Amino acid sequence: MSLLTVGSVAFDAIETPFGKTDKIIGGAGTFIALSSSFYCANQQIVSVVGGDFPSEMIGLLESKGVDTKGLQIKKDEKTFFWSGKYHNDMNTRDTLVTELNVLGTFDPVIPAEYQNTKYLMLGNLSPQVQKLVIERLEKRPKLIAMDTMNFWMDIAMDDLKQTLALVDVLIINDEEARQLSQEYSLVKASRVIRAMGPKYLIIKKGEHGALLFYNEKVFFAPALPLEEVFDPTGAGDTFAGGFIGYLAATDDISFENMKRAIIAGSALASYCVEKFGTERLTEISKADVEARIEQFVALTDFSAVEKII
């Protein structure tokens, strides 16, 4: 089934306690597309880069089954650039540089061939741009998932609420869920947020796993306990990509299948953090992903407690 991702394709420069990089490939759209390609063979991307973006990277996306007709290349401009430094606990980071460049005037043009997409993943972008994408699709996709961040809650809450009203699945982290809902308890937060539009809410808790809320149901997916988190950049996007890619590939949006999709996303995210940027995602095989999914199964599997009480 077709999947369309709209999200940034960018350069990142990252510093962690383990080292630092020069400009490397990053961006939510990149991580989502690379990750979803492990499950979904037929997908498209809408984004924008500058003339400085390496054509080999576009070739890599194409080789993974990503149609890049919707990736605008503005030859005389520069690609979006973000630079950040992680603190020792790896859970917090400082943004050192944000150069919007081509992203500042991004007009998400949807190629005619993308019009019948069944699954739409809106990576973290301004809520106005996210809404524009939905409006430009002649037929509403079967499922629309989106990511966002605190920044938009600070400066564009009204726009964000308008966009939230149009989507099916919101994927955010615990801190963002608390800010958006003004509730500390994630159970309460999930109710407030789902009243804003999304029927499904996924709250990512980093090393503590993720929660999926739908009606009165809740599913808890663990994160794999890792020896070391080398670089968390893109882990959330990788999770989202695996999630939507799995849903699109199975074309099943039942709650039961969403649980499996979360495990599918978690497995990929657990690889993403092992090296800088997209490096690990470009070197692992489908067999590696299968093996990690098996680890997730073993991690939480217990036969039901015997009725001894």
Added chain:
Amino acid sequence: MSLLTVGSVAFDAIETPFGKTDKIIGGAGTFIALSSSFYCANQQIVSVVGGDFPSEMIGLLESKGVDTKGLQIKKDEKTFFWSGKYHNDMNTRDTLVTELNVLGTFDPVIPAEYQNTKYLMLGNLSPQVQKLVIERLEKRPKLIAMDTMNFWMDIAMDDLKQTLALVDVLIINDEEARQLSQEYSLVKASRVIRAMGPKYLIIKKGEHGALLFYNEKVFFAPALPLEEVFDPTGAGDTFAGGFIGYLAATDDISFENMKRAIIAGSALASYCVEKFGTERLTEISKADVEARIEQFVALTDFSAVEKII
């Protein structure tokens, strides 16, 4: 199978964002015994209280199948008293008062009838007292589990290490695991700590669940996402009590059964936090515990991801 708990029986005064209590019944030994009684019909406690401790509470423990012959009553002295105030996030607290009273000179005398116990749970006490209990048992129990806290790492690390070398299961929280091991990664921490003695390590992560480490295996148990945590006091002891009580009742210390025991403990801990102190534990039924265990099963259960990759 017989279970012996050694731990404080005490008074607590608690303040949370939801309210405050006068002196109520608390203490690690109390929570452990009450919790384990849901699974284990035959158990004993070794502890000490003052003349001010209400006989009805001792009667309550007896009514739950807890033999209290080992509970020393020092008529002219006062019971251990702790008072604390939780911060708004409920994850941190300040100790306001600690009056050791009878606990300051606690000499853990083991009644002859308790000598053949197969399961021993050492609640949080000074490591010297914990070691003394082990030495006073003529026959080593089949399984010894213990709890401890940062305080003993700060002031009695050498004693603590001697005691750790004698036990099978250590149950601590993530912050304590990091302090004890001097490692931030819990996977690395688990290796360092298990080299100190305990073959099994359980790391409690509060609202984020718990991890069980054994050899190269790891099991992740979720915590139930709760609407509200009313009072976290005793939740860790309740967890430990349910864990050891389930093991003692099933008399099976395999890794698979330990997973089930962790779920059994988690279910009880999720009730404990719903009201102040031991209140909730004294009003729930075995059917309530069964129902909550079913919720835990539903919370993490997913059929394995289809091999679509």
